[in-house]
Amino acid sequence: MHVVLHAKVIRDVVKGQVGDKMLSLGVKPLNDTLGGGVEEGSSVAFVGSMEYDNVILMHQAVFEALKDGKRVLMVDFRQPPSTLLRELENHGVDYEQFLDKSLTILDGYSNLYGQGVHGGKNVLSNPLDLGITTAIIRELLQRENYDLLVIDDVTAQYTLQTNPKAYIKAVVRLVNSVKLLGKTTFVAVCSEVFEKSDLAAILIPFDYVIEVSMGVIEVKRSLQPLSVVEPKFAYMRTRKGIIPVKEHYQSLEGLKAQLRAGENGTIWLKDVRVQIVDESAERSLIEAIYDYLGPEKGKELLYIWGKKQALGYGKHSKRHTSSVRDALEEVFRFTLAGGGGKLELVELSDSVVIIRGTNLFPSGKGYHYPFHPNYAGFLARFLTEFTGERWEGEETKCEAMGAEYCEFVLRKVK
Structure with missing residues (x-):
């Protein structure tokens, strides 16, 4: 009887935390495939290769959440926060308007690679100390009442570990504990760096797995049934971010970008030969x-x-x-x-x-x-x-x- 009651309490709590609200990922075909987006309170892994298109798509989704009024705690392990902001600005994501308002960037980079010890309220003192790092993240997330935790990305620390298995366990525990708090988690993962078994293990706690690589976005895992037979579509990386190829071709700007003239009297629209007919x-x-x-x-x-x-x-x-x-x-x-x-x-x-x-x-x-x-x-x-x-x-x-x-x-x- 005690076990049944306990399970009911958990179901009620989780239902109350997650609810039926959906978060847009900023790309219409992806939202449509998922039936509107991802559920609030869920965990999402954006998996990709060294081209980091998965990272750009993840930040587009974060940008949508910020515009929707969500509070975001972002942990940056990949590069200095200032470099991250400049990089994303080149792809249509401008975080400056949200800094110190609804967006906090936690610097997990400087004390990994910088000379001396860097301090400050938004600087992780020793990111390699997994117990302390994850405790700081959880405490900040709950104390400041953030809606969304973003990690850019877990691959950087994986490469520095003397014990990768322990690191994977720490990431899994962090994602699951954040989920229990009813918060949403976005994490970027570079699949080319992880050992195959380690990649499978680190993806275990995620409700959604979205692969973004080599010009194709594909939903690998989803909480809800998918609305299409083939859950993948082609994309292009542009100054406006990750854009579906179809959407790109549906604009005059997109058509002009793909047109080229050959020296032998041919005109090409990407890889299709065309002719101008009046x-x-x-x-x-x-x-x-x-x-x-x-x-x-x-x-x-x-x-x-x-x-x-x-x-x-x-x-x-x-x-x-x-x-x-x-x-x-x-x-x-x-x-x-x-x-x-x-x-x-x-x-x-x-x-x-x-x-x-x-x-x-x-x-x-x-x-x-x-x-x-x-x-x-x-x-x-x-x-x-x-x-x-x-x-x-x-x-x-x-x-x-x-x-x-x-x-x-x-x-x-x-």
Whole structure:
């Protein structure tokens, strides 16, 4: 009876401490994968390689927490705090506005490598004394009522240990004790430095394990069920921090950054060869197709052309989201960024989707036949791949024929 009562008390305490609140990690696809972010009161390991992209992502998440009003205690073992601040500023994280207000940086670097003994209220006197170090961290965390403990990073001290196993035990105890206090913990770990068994051991207490390396973010462990089949996506490291590749390409700035001209008359968008096509050339091609094949066959060819262009897009999108609406909105953003015009969702049901388009490429007025059946073909193929059910569509209104906007009606085929 005593054991049952004790277990109930613990469950009630933990439920009260953790609650249902979520912390944003500052990257939308990552938040979406996790169902909104990570639970408050949980522990998160950001695992990466020597490029330290995991560290940058962790600090983006900390920055989000600070902007959300959280109080943060940060322990810096990797470099002097002043260097840390300069490094992060180059990646869009400006901590200066929060220092001495809601952010405290505990210097665990100076007395590891500096000459003499460095003092001060925010300086760890002997970071290698694990018992004292962890006691100071826990005492500060609780006394000053911080919401979030951040360690940048545990790898630096691991390399200095004569007894790595004891160090791992100390880290595990610290993370678990902070969790028991109902505080959130963010820790950066460099997987290339740890022995394989040591890496597995140090990750044991973490509720979330997020790997950030070589251009890919992947959720390895999560408290809650993941919302996607494939919990990983590509990213880029920029002056604005870690940004999903899709988001980068959905901006004019991102497209310009990826364009390059070759000496042999080629233009490349990253690793894809492209050509600049003006509207008059595209219109001439469409008109030539109608002139040669006639209205019905011409429309059919343009429709099949659009379906061909969509090959693989729906299947790829399905791995990253389960929402038809979100998947279509992503297509719309790419269309807008690429100069294809503006698409908007008008109606969405299990059997019918209606999409409105304005300023579609190519534009033009006064033509007898629709200019954009390829858009209808693309959207139909995309929905077919995404849903696993057959869809067909048509352009029912077209700006080129004098309508105020283009309209695409897509229907599920029974």
